[in-house]
Each structure stands twice: as C-alpha cells, then as structure tokens.
Amino acid sequence: MNAFDWLSHMGIPEIDKFDIVEVKFKGGRKEYFRNSGHLQLTTGDPVVVDVPNGHHIGYVSLQGELVRLQMQKRKVKNDDNILSIYRIGTPKDLEKWQDAKNREVPTIYRGKQIIDEIKLSMKLSDVEYQADNSKATFFYSADDRVDFRELIKLLASEFKIRVEMRQISLRQEAGRLGGVGVCGRELCCSTWIHDFKSVTTSAARYQNLSLNPSKLSGQCGRLKCCLNFELESYLSALEDIPNIEKPLLTEAGKAKLQKTDIFRRLMWFSYNDDNNWHSIDCDRVKLIIEQNEKGITPFNLQQDKAFEGEFDNNKTNEDLELLDQKFANSRSKKKRKPKSRKTNPPNNTSENPQRTQDNSEEKPRHPKNKRPPRRNNKPENDQAKPVAPPKEIDPNAPKAQGNNRNKRRKPNRNKGPKGGDNKANPDEK
Numbered sequence: 001m002n003a004f005d006w007l008s009h010m011g012i013p014e015i016d017k018f019d020i021v022e023v024k025f026k027g028g029r030k031e032y033f034r035n036s037g038h039l040q041l042t043t044g045d046p047v048v049v050d051v052p053n054g055h056h057i058g059y060v061s062l063q064g065e066l067v068r069l070q071m072q073k074r075k076v077k078n079d080d081n082i083l084s085i086y087r088i089g090t091p092k093d094l095e096k097w098q099d100a101k102n103r104e105v106p107t108i109y110r111g112k113q114i115i116d117e118i119k120l121s122m123k124l125s126d127v128e129y130q131a132d133n134s135k136a137t138f139f140y141s142a143d144d145r146v147d148f149r150e151l152i153k154l155l156a157s158e159f160k161i162r163v164e165m166r167q168i169s170l171r172q173e174a175g176r177l178g179g180v181g182v183c184g185r186e187l188c189c190s191t192w193i194h195d196f197k198s199v200t201t202s203a204a205r206y207q208n209l210s211l212n213p214s215k216l217s218g219q220c221g222r223l224k225c226c227l228n229f230e231l232e233s234y235l236s237a238l239e240d241i242p243n244i245e246k247p248l249l250t251e252a253g254k255a256k257l258q259k260t261d262i263f264r265r266l267m268w269f270s271y272n273d274d275n276n277w278h279s280i281d282c283d284r285v286k287l288i289i290e291q292n293e294k295g296i297t298p299f300n301l302q303q304d305k306a307f308e309g310e311f312d313n314n315k316t317n318e319d320l321e322l323l324d325q326k327f328a329n330s331r332s333k334k335k336r337k338p339k340s341r342k343t344n345p346p347n348n349t350s351e352n353p354q355r356t357q358d359n360s361e362e363k364p365r366h367p368k369n370k371r372p373p374r375r376n377n378k379p380e381n382d383q384a385k386p387v388a389p390p391k392e393i394d395p396n397a398p399k400a401q402g403n404n405r406n407k408r409r410k411p412n413r414n415k416g417p418k419g420g421d422n423k424a425n426p427d428e429k
Contacts, residue, residue: 020082022062022070023049026128027139027176028190030061032076036084046089048131053162057089057097057131074194093131100129107159111138114154122146125173135162141173171196174220181218188225199223203231206238208260237262242285249292252300269301278302 019035033049035041045060062070071078089097107127115124122142129136136159140146148165155163168176175189189196204216204227218224241262247254248269255269258277267285268277278301291298298304 018063018065018068020067020071020078021047021060021085022067023047023058023085024061025056025058027126028178030194031058032067032071032082034082034084035063037087039085039088041088046094048086048089048093050083050086051130054130054132054134055086057093096133097131100131100133103133103159104129107136110158111155114158115151118150118154120146120148120151122148125168126176129161133161135164137164137166139166139168139173139176141168141170169196170220170222171225174218179219181224183226187219189220193225196225197228199225199227203227206231206234208262234262240265241267241282242289244285248285248288248301250288250298250300255301 019038020032021035021041022030023033024030031049033047039047041047041060041063043060043063046057047060048055048057104127107129108124111124111127115122121144122140124138124140126139127136128139136155138155146167152163152165171189174187175193178190179187181187199222201211201216201223203223204211207227207230209216209227216223216227241260244257244267247256249255250271253271255271255278256273257267258270259268261267265282266279267282268279270277280301284301288298288301291304299306
C-alpha cells in the first residue's frame with residue numbers, strides 16, 4: 001500500500017492504540033476515518049466508510065501511531081469532523097462497487113464528447129464513481145476558469161447521477177493516472193508526495209545540470225519534483241565555492257572556467273580556450289583571485305613563480321584519464337577471450353636428437369581442426385586388402401602415366417590443345 005509501518009514490531013499496549021485509520025481510495029487519495037466500532041483491521045482490508053450523502057469503499061493503508069504522525073504532518077485536526085468506518089467490506093459490497101467502477105471508462109469517453117460539443121477549454125482527466133453508485137466525481141484540468149454549469153446539466157441528464165466537478169493541477173493529474181519515471185521507479189506524485197512545491201530552473205543551475213527541457217520535465221510536462229530533493233545539500237556545498245565573474249590572469253594566459261565539481265571542490269580552467277583543462281582546488285582559486293585584485297600575476301594556475309625543470313602537462317588531466325581507463329577496462333572484461341587452439345610444438349633436432357628419431361618412426365599427427373591430406377578418396381587398409389604378387393615389367397613398354405600417391409601430381413606444361421603430349425615418341429627418332 002506504498003506505506004511501511006516501522007512501528008509494527010514494537011509492543012504498543014492495545015489500550016492506548018490510536019483509533020483513527022488511514023484509508024486509500026482511487027488515484028492515491030488518502031483520508032482519515034475513526035474506527036469507532038473497534039474493528040480488527042489489518043493493512044489492505046476493504047472497509048465501508050461514511051461519506052457525505054452515502055458510503056464509499058477504500059483500503060486500509062496505515063493504522064496505529066504512524067497515523068497520528070501523518071495527521072500532524074498534513075495538519076489534520078482530530079475532532080468531530082472525522083467520519084467513521086461502518087464495517088469491513090462484504091462480497092456483496094465489493095460486487096456492487098465493481099459494477100460502479102465498470103461505468104467509469106464509458107463515462108470518460110462520453111464526457112469528452114460532450115465537452116467537445118459545447119466547446120469548453122478544459123481537459124477531462126478521470127472519473128470516480130462512489131461505491132453506492134449515487135455520485136460521480138469528474139476530475140479536470142484547465143488553464144483558466146471554466147463555466148461548466150451547462151456541462152453539469154448535460155452530464156446529469158446523460159448518466160442519471162449526481163455530478164461533482166473538481167479541478168486539479170497537471171501534477172495531480174499525473175499522480176492520479178500514475179506511471180513510471182525515468183529513474184525506473186513509480187512516480188513520486190502517485191506514491192508519497194501530497195504537497196507540491198514550485199520548481200524553478202535555478203534548481204537545475206545550482207546542480208550544474210544542462211537546461212534541456214526534455215530531460216528536466218516529467219510526465220506532467222512541468223519540471224520534475226525531484227530537482228528540489230538535493231537542492232539544499234548543493235546550496236550548502238556552494239558556500240565554499242568561489243564565484244568566478246571573469247577569467248583568471250596568469251603569465252601563461254587568461255584562464256577561463258570550464259567545469260566545477262561541487263562536492264570534490266575542484267575547478268577546471270583552460271588557457272585561451274585550449275582543449276587541455278587544468279584542475280585546481282578552490283583554495284588555490286581564491287588565492288589567485290586575491291593576487292589578481294592586488295595586481296599580482298602568478299606564473300600559472302599551479303605555481304606562483306617559474307619552476308625549474310619541465311612540468312608534466314599530462315597530470316592536469318589525470319582525473320579524466322583515470323576515468324577513461326576505468327571504462328576501457330570494463331569494456332575489455334566483457335569481451336570473450338578466443339579459445340586457445342592446441343598445436344604440436346615444433347621439434348628441435350639440435351637439442352634432443354633421440355626424440356626426433358622416435359617421432360620419425362611414429363605416424364604423423366594432424367591438428368584437430370585440420371583434415372588429413374586426401375589420397376584419391378580411397379582409405380588405406382593394408383590388413384583388409386590381400387597382397388597381390390609383383391607383376392613382371394617389360395623394359396621395352398612405355399611408362400604409364402598413372403597416379404602416384406607419394407608424389408604430388410604436377411601439371412604438364414607441354415600439352416597440346418586437347419591435352420596430348422607434344423613430345424615425340426622415342427621409337428620415331
């Protein structure tokens with residue numbers, strides 16, 4: 001129910017238990033009712049409560065001593081104006097309430113059509129039916145004041161129900177509709193913010209945020225409420241930051257302010273709009289400002305006088321380089337390392353000649369990813385084939401041009417047009 005009872009584990013006496021309960025209705029609206037019947041309630045129970053001209057159903061969101069604190073925060077008085085709880089909701093009450101809620105969506109569409117017909121400059125946001133189906137509350141937003149007397153008559157005759165018009169702001173409209181913000185959490189206006197404070201662009205300037213309307217505005221179209229959350233801590237930290245109204249004068253050139261880290265108390269300057277930035281702390285900046293007011297010009301941002309030896313300019317951007325290394329290491333970790341392929345180590349005949357002789361007798365081993373050389377696509381199996389007797393060779397017969405398994409076949413360059421041999425036979429000589 002978007003509320004955590006951090007006093008639930010404490011043993012508070014039942015006699016002193018606070019008898020007022022916080023009840024939540026549609027759109028995050030919360031009101032307080034008195035448990036005059038001393039009902040045994042738990043968080044999330046549906047209860048039938050007393051409302052003007054009827055009854056309504058809501059869910060228990062908070063009870064006990066936290067309700068007293070919430071009433072003090074919202075300045076709600078504990079007097080006779082607080083209405084009471086009738087009973088815990090029965091299945092018959094919930095069924096009747098569900099029938100009333102089923103009328104809300106068609107009512108919104110029809111209400112928008114009626115507003116367009118009579119040409120009123122207003123936007124209908126939501127409709128809430130009472131649980132007893134006797135009244136409907138229409139929530140709308142408008143820039144100026146709207147005369148909706150004629151609209152109420154048309155809506156009452158259309159839906160045969162009592163009509164109540166209630167104007168809300170754009171922030172309240174976003175809270176009633178709900179949603180998820182860019183932070184990934186549910187909208188603050190629909191969960192816990194009830195008192196909306198004004199938000200200005202100066203809050204973004206103090207926090208060194210870019211004045212981009214698409215990033216600073218929320219779902220309501222106005223500036224985000226969360227811009228005010230950390231504003232006080234930024235204002236307290238800015239008290240120690242010197243105000244730079246003009247460039248700092250040094251012998252190396254005019255130093256212009258480029259960036260300020262408020263919480264680390266570091267300021268980055270560049271000479272004559274150079275791309276190389278130099279970071280110094282706020283105490284050093286205050287000292288340079290005092291020297292410039294007295295007419296003293298320091299040698300550079302780091303030192304007052306000329307130094308002996310060479311100065312390492314790479315140290316000025318040390319923070320930026322460390323940041324680049326951080327992201328570079330994170331990217332390299334994500335990349336997969338290629339699998340190492342096992343290959344046979346090369347034989348060194350000079351170091352171990354005895355091992356080379358043993359390897360020459362063994363059959364050659366081929367790597368896993370390579371196929372053995374083709375030998376006319378015929379597997380060798382000397383044991384399965386019978387050994388044929390040697391044939392007698394005729395010395396006068398020409399040599400046969402057959403395939404030789406041990407030698408690689410080379411193309412004959414002295415071929416004719418049809419692949420014949422251009423050499424003359426030895427008999428024709």
